[in-house]
Amino acid sequence: MPPIARIEPLTTARALRGPFDYRLPPELAGVEVGSLLVVPFGGRDLLGVVAELADTTDVPEEKLAEPRAVLEPGVPAELVGLARWIADEYCSTPARALGLVLPPGAGRSTRPRVRTRHVLVAELSASGRLALALAADGAPLPGEPAPGASNGDGSAAGTAARAPRLTPKQHTVLSTLATAGPLPAAQTGADHGSLRRLAERGLLVLERREQRRRPVHATVGARNGGAPPRLTAEQEAALEPLVAALEAPDGTLNPAERRFLLHGVTGSGKTEVYLQAAAAALAAGRSVIVLVPEIALAPQTVGRFQARFGDTVAVLHSQLGQGERYDEWMRLRRGEARICVGPRSAVFAPLTDVGLIIVDEEHEPAYKHEGDPRYDARRVAARRAHDEGAVLLSGSATPRPESVHALRRLRITRRVDGRPLPPVEILDMRDARHPLHPVTREALADVRRAGRKAIVLVNRRGWSNFLSCRSCGKVWQCPQCDVALVLHRSQRAVSCHHCGHSERVPSGCPDCGSVSLARHGSGTERIEQELIEAIGDPGFPVFRLDADTTATKGAIARALVRFDAAPAGVLVGTQIVAKGHDFPDVTLGVVLDADQTLRFPDFRADERTFSLIAQLAGRAGRGEHGDGRVLVQTLAVEERAILAAAAHDSDGFLAGELARRELLRYPPFASLIRVVCSAEQLADAHAAAEAVARLVDAPGAQVLGPAPLFRLRGRERSQLVIKATQRRAAVQSVAAAVDAVARTPIGRRASLSADVDPQ
Numbered sequence: 001m002p003p004i005a006r007i008e009p010l011t012t013a014r015a016l017r018g019p020f021d022y023r024l025p026p027e028l029a030g031v032e033v034g035s036l037l038v039v040p041f042g043g044r045d046l047l048g049v050v051a052e053l054a055d056t057t058d059v060p061e062e063k064l065a066e067p068r069a070v071l072e073p074g075v076p077a078e079l080v081g082l083a084r085w086i087a088d089e090y091c092s093t094p095a096r097a098l099g100l101v102l103p104p105g106a107g108r109s110t111r112p113r114v115r116t117r118h119v120l121v122a123e124l125s126a127s128g129r130l131a132l133a134l135a136a137d138g139a140p141l142p143g144e145p146a147p148g149a150s151n152g153d154g155s156a157a158g159t160a161a162r163a164p165r166l167t168p169k170q171h172t173v174l175s176t177l178a179t180a181g182p183l184p185a186a187q188t189g190a191d192h193g194s195l196r197r198l199a200e201r202g203l204l205v206l207e208r209r210e211q212r213r214r215p216v217h218a219t220v221g222a223r224n225g226g227a228p229p230r231l232t233a234e235q236e237a238a239l240e241p242l243v244a245a246l247e248a249p250d251g252t253l254n255p256a257e258r259r260f261l262l263h264g265v266t267g268s269g270k271t272e273v274y275l276q277a278a279a280a281a282l283a284a285g286r287s288v289i290v291l292v293p294e295i296a297l298a299p300q301t302v303g304r305f306q307a308r309f310g311d312t313v314a315v316l317h318s319q320l321g322q323g324e325r326y327d328e329w330m331r332l333r334r335g336e337a338r339i340c341v342g343p344r345s346a347v348f349a350p351l352t353d354v355g356l357i358i359v360d361e362e363h364e365p366a367y368k369h370e371g372d373p374r375y376d377a378r379r380v381a382a383r384r385a386h387d388e389g390a391v392l393l394s395g396s397a398t399p400r401p402e403s404v405h406a407l408r409r410l411r412i413t414r415r416v417d418g419r420p421l422p423p424v425e426i427l428d429m430r431d432a433r434h435p436l437h438p439v440t441r442e443a444l445a446d447v448r449r450a451g452r453k454a455i456v457l458v459n460r461r462g463w464s465n466f467l468s469c470r471s472c473g474k475v476w477q478c479p480q481c482d483v484a485l486v487l488h489r490s491q492r493a494v495s496c497h498h499c500g501h502s503e504r505v506p507s508g509c510p511d512c513g514s515v516s517l518a519r520h521g522s523g524t525e526r527i528e529q530e531l532i533e534a535i536g537d538p539g540f541p542v543f544r545l546d547a548d549t550t551a552t553k554g555a556i557a558r559a560l561v562r563f564d565a566a567p568a569g570v571l572v573g574t575q576i577v578a579k580g581h582d583f584p585d586v587t588l589g590v591v592l593d594a595d596q597t598l599r600f601p602d603f604r605a606d607e608r609t610f611s612l613i614a615q616l617a618g619r620a621g622r623g624e625h626g627d628g629r630v631l632v633q634t635l636a637v638e639e640r641a642i643l644a645a646a647a648h649d650s651d652g653f654l655a656g657e658l659a660r661r662e663l664l665r666y667p668p669f670a671s672l673i674r675v676v677c678s679a680e681q682l683a684d685a686h687a688a689a690e691a692v693a694r695l696v697d698a699p700g701a702q703v704l705g706p707a708p709l710f711r712l713r714g715r716e717r718s719q720l721v722i723k724a725t726q727r728r729a730a731v732q733s734v735a736a737a738v739d740a741v742a743r744t745p746i747g748r749r750a751s752l753s754a755d756v757d758p759q
């Protein structure tokens, strides 16, 4: 029996479930798990991934087809297993999950769209070198006829010396190559014809060589250069078990013993622990994956890894050009780069023998992917570490209760400089008439006088969060979504933050004709203006950082670089400003509307609020300019999350949060699965959700809903939440129920999506 390849065709059709068997002809004997093949499928050619190899098949001999071609490169076998796991774990299909691990540009096309780039390189040959030497030795000068040569017809190169004749231009080309070494043809100063003639005479060698497209990254203050600092005692204590786990011989540790949480206060030097753990992994001959929540927000982390490890670091993310991404991917695939830094998708880096997976700022919701498959990179990282016997190292100053519950905790309680965390004052805004509390204004003035920096966090962009008519009460709403439109003054527009709908700022009320409109609340745009007015000093600039000011590629990194380089000033913005930055001269941190995140109907509301305040607090007082100060403006002065953050009581907050979640059966004590059904008519959305609810049947699973969700992009929505204690069984049951309903008439009037571990 010839060998059989079980192949997953890369098709989006949900109903089509592989793998399908194909016969491998002798010329395809080298095919492995992970090879990409072009296969005939239902009358056309599809790209497929080899999921398994086998010796036998149930398909009758005469029905067995053969693949048409192999596409290079394939993916590592480990990633095929990981993708199949994701398909099951997140109610998706193998084809979609495999789409996550393909080489950049492979997509579903049966022809590779990105290839290695080749350039024509010219390199001086031995005879070229000799010709130059002879020319310099008083032999006939290039281009001049040799003494006694018959008049320049080129046929006789002279009798006095055997130096080949060179025109001045040819001489220049060869001299350039002599000093610069091999050069791309385009940089030699000669056209292809001339180069080819020199090559034919043996004076240089022309060769097509692979050229790497090198991505450039904005890096902010890799302040410590390349050399590792001396670790503090707490860093040392955290590193030790990591190194022990990295060096432990195979089979001596169970997977749970290799999963760590580095819970260290802000500024405690977690990155340094990552760097040294990565060095230990490399020394043990293994490779490393470093996940960051969002590449644009992590220029410092990328910079530190590159400064420490140089070219063995590859960076993979979607802002790279496809060619750059392909080349970085290939460097990892070939083992030329052994560390991959990137956002959640870097968990699929084509490295083999992964020894360490780091998840930096593990509390960040950006680790959840919001398209099918809706995977959570933190869970995928844990799975990959498990499969490959690697160490998992999640780190955060404000870890998720899930991680505290499940991982071996390494605690760092002090900042590297030994300074205490900055004191946090809660400012009661219940009677406030101005968005900035008097204490806040005074503190900003102090920072300005001292020539330092401040960070102000406003959790909302735009000018004000909604507009209403003062006489009839009309609120401007999105025509597509059941949400209020947000005023963006500089764009003279009111826009929807969900669907992007935007209209001109109204001059009056279309319903009652009144021209008196009220603006409610304040976003980053308005606060920026307030700050400029309150400070009134051009030497103390205000930098705004939010999705509106950073829409273009690389804008966030550029803004961070500008703020870092400025001698003094204020950075005002959305959550972006609180994320992991290390600016030594920030002495004041302010959170406005700290309770805003509490108002979301979400079991993570407390966790989010705590982490937002604690993270922002962590940006202040990191340098040698003395202690920082943090102000929290809020209406909810008694909230547990806010009080705990103000007291820097991470352990107390986590203990309380875990107790509450256990009582209410929330993660980590149960898994949540959310099913959203959307349709033109609310009744159709509800009917689909109800049909799913009736079919879900798994031990320990509790179905909540259907409950209406606000209308989004013109679609009415209804949702179910399934709380499950037996995760696997519940996921399977929900996936089967969704698939079954999707095939019924009810299901065809709605679109259904299942989200495991919703954020």
Ligand SMILES: Nc1ncnc2c1ncn2[C@@H]1O[C@H](COP(=O)(O)OP(=O)(O)OP(=O)(O)O)[C@@H](O)[C@H]1O
Binding pocket: 223, 224, 229, 230, 231, 232, 235, 264, 265, 266, 267, 268, 269, 270, 271, 272, 396, 397, 416, 580, 581, 582, 618
């Ligand atoms: N042992 C050390 N000695 C001196 N400086 C150190 C040491 N370890 C780290 N640092 C420096 O201290 C600063 C803070 O470290 P880092 O940014 O890693 O903190 P962090 O724990 O990641 O904080 P956050 O949670 O706020 O992101 C950095 O400039 C880093 O280079």
Ligand SMILES: [Zn+2]
Binding pocket: 478, 479, 480, 481, 496, 497, 498, 499, 500, 501, 713
């Ligand atoms: Zn909208």
